[in-house]
Amino acid sequence: MSNTLLFGNGLNRLSSNAVSWSQLLDSLKVRDCFPHDNLPYTMVYEQIFMGSNTSDPDKELSIKNEIAKALTTQNSNEVMNRLALMNFSNFITTNYDYAFSEALNVSSQKLSTEDIYSLRRKRKFGDKILWHAHGEIDNPKSIMLGLDHYCGSVGKIDAYVKGKYSFNADGKTV
Numbered sequence: 001m002s003n004t005l006l007f008g009n010g011l012n013r014l015s016s017n018a019v020s021w022s023q024l025l026d027s028l029k030v031r032d033c034f035p036h037d038n039l040p041y042t043m044v045y046e047q048i049f050m051g052s053n054t055s056d057p058d059k060e061l062s063i064k065n066e067i068a069k070a071l072t073t074q075n076s077n078e079v080m081n082r083l084a085l086m087n088f089s090n091f092i093t094t095n096y097d098y099a100f101s102e103a104l105n106v107s108s109q110k111l112s113t114e115d116i117y118s119l120r121r122k123r124k125f126g127d128k129i130l131w132h133a134h135g136e137i138d139n140p141k142s143i144m145l146g147l148d149h150y151c152g153s154v155g156k157i158d159a160y161v162k163g164k165y166s167f168n169a170d171g172k173t174v
Helices: 021-028 041-050 059-071 078-085 099-104 147-161
Strands: 004-007 090-093 122-125 128-132
Touching (some): 021 041, 078 099, 099 128
Parallel strands (some): 004 090, 090 128
């Protein structure tokens, strides 16, 4: 088994231009301002989405596009730069942005054909692989925030464990 490092938003918070999730979610609240100090971010996202009172089927994608736009400016930092130099073959992140990709400082090869879920969402940087477990900003549909998306992902993992998981690759169902 290769060396693997799992990390999340804590590393991003060390960047000089860190995007605050609380402020980002506040900016997404259109009409219904509500306090969310004691709510998990997933529930805040659900309230924003469900509270929009619209039948627009693209509303969720619109919200995810706003999140992706806000995170495009997220920079790397010294801790990420040091981790990128360490002897790990795989890096798994729950972050949607490319701050860690910046730290790897090598051009990447996208190796995923998934649009929504991220069981196989990865990019290869030389001999290192970065897995975006919760989606990535270049494909806002893949940004995993809502309960529906989390539950769908669990369903995909369940199918994988039971040997029933299939996906499309090169126009074929695998």
